[in-house]
Amino acid sequence: MGLFSSTKLLPIVVLFSLLFTSYATNSAENNFVHCLVNHSEPSHPISAAIFTQNSSSFSSVLQAYIRNLRFNTSTTRKPFLIVTPFHVSHVQASIVCAKKHNLLMKIRSGGHDYEGVSYVASQPFFILDMFNLRSIEIDMESETAWVEAGAMLGEVYYRIAEKSKTHGFPAGVCPTVGVGGHISGGGYGNLMRKYGTSVDNVVDAQIVDARGRLLNRRTMGEDLFWAVRGGGGGSFGVVLAYKIRLVRVPEKVTVFQVGVTLEQNATDIVYNWQHVAPTIDNDLFIRLILEVVNGTQTATKTVRATFIALFLGDSKSLVSLMNDKFPQLGLKQSDCIETTWLKSVLFWDNIDIATPVEILLERQPQSFKYLKRKSDYVKKPISKEGWEGIWNKMIELEKAIMYFNPYGGRMAEIPSTETAFPHRAGNLWKIQYQANWFEAGEEVAEYHINLVRELHKYMTPFVSQNPRQAFICYKDLELGINHHGFYGYFEGSAYGVQYFDDNFKRLVQIKTKVDPSNFFRTEQSIPLHSHVEFVRMVTEKSLVSVLFGFFALNWIRRTSSNMNY
Structure with a gap:
């Protein structure tokens, strides 16, 4: 056979192909970095904000804000570069250069995206990670605050409380959620029946658009301002900061957590909850959690219904209200904890309420896990027979969990077109379906994901139809x-x-x-x-x-x- 036979030539061709691909990749990366440096302001050099895969800190920066372990594996596609801006010019340079070099940019604030969309892609990409842009400027005279997108909710709550014990902000109960992604998708928490969603309390914003321009509400126009309040992240521009309106909270609030199983009359109590929670006093938010636990008999399973509440008032008033409107739960004074609004954040995040509130400044969650989420909206009460079927299905699946968040109150008063977030009047509550696990492996992941799929499918007759609605902050790529x-x-x-x-x-x-x-x-x-x-x-x-x-x-x-x- 000749010296250049096809069998001998093939390895050489493959080698040259790999070398060329590597050279092309490195060349594109170098050109992009060169562009970033050229477009940054000399007074704010961007070099320290650039992390390539050759950077010693690349992996730690990438993994610092990955909240779902499903997307923190050796096979998960990594960005070729991360930009961590600490000045608006770095954001502008990233957009201008990415467009020039036709590169995909993913924008990350807190990393709580359930599907990893803010830091994972199926094609070459880089991450614009906002965690350095996290200043919080509070103006108590106007009762407003400018909050940068990289700040965490816990930091926002802490800084507000530093200025006032009688102010808060209606947003999520998880303190490590990033402001940028949370508010861009609507944002909600246990103050929403009193004050609406986060976007209902946004009065201005700063955004860098696709042309690299820095805009505020006046210069972006009301259409774009409408869209960035609930229209989801990653569609219209890079939101640098939101100007939020602070809301009034009493110096003393009350929280409680009460759990009952099927053997303790959970069916009747849950049936009554669905009629009470969306219509009761706007100062009261009662979340319902349904999960499977061990029964009283050996080797049996049952469903536990846990009611977690925030009341904007004292415990005596709360017990009186509950005895009048929701006596089935049998709430007692001893079930209640009176505390400050800031410390109630700890309670809702399962942190000991005696813990120093400085824990809210920590940017890492208490634990990391693999997870899958889906969502639904419910517009009609479920019959007792319907609930009994749900119990049977949950016990069959065993490890799937449901969170029910009641609407009504202020949520029913704001028109669905007021902001891009549409879920308003007519909704009794929102469901979050959960599966959480700690073991690695595709088979384990598929098992747990299928549990959520099956429970979600079973709930079809009980939830909204045409369309079957979902919540953008509970990202679900299966839609x-x-x-x-x-x-x-x-x-x-x-x-x-x-x-x-x-x-x-x-x-x-x-x-x-x-x-x-x-x-x-x-x-x-x-x-x-x-x-x-x-x-x-x-x-x-x-x-x-x-x-x-x-x-x-x-x-x-x-x-x-x-x-x-």
């Missing part, structure tokens, strides 16, 4: 993934209508206007109008390749739909 191709609008509609209902159409219009190149995109971002997406692809590629791809995809979809599985 649909957008590949941002020919069918980008239609793929986006699959999840978009569930997350945003009728507001989805307006969000698409705003997206198409402010980001026509679709630079800000994720697996579940707001899509462009279909005709604009087609024009964008024609501009970026040759018309022949676009038309070929269009017809090829149509043929594949038609063929797939006719196949029998």
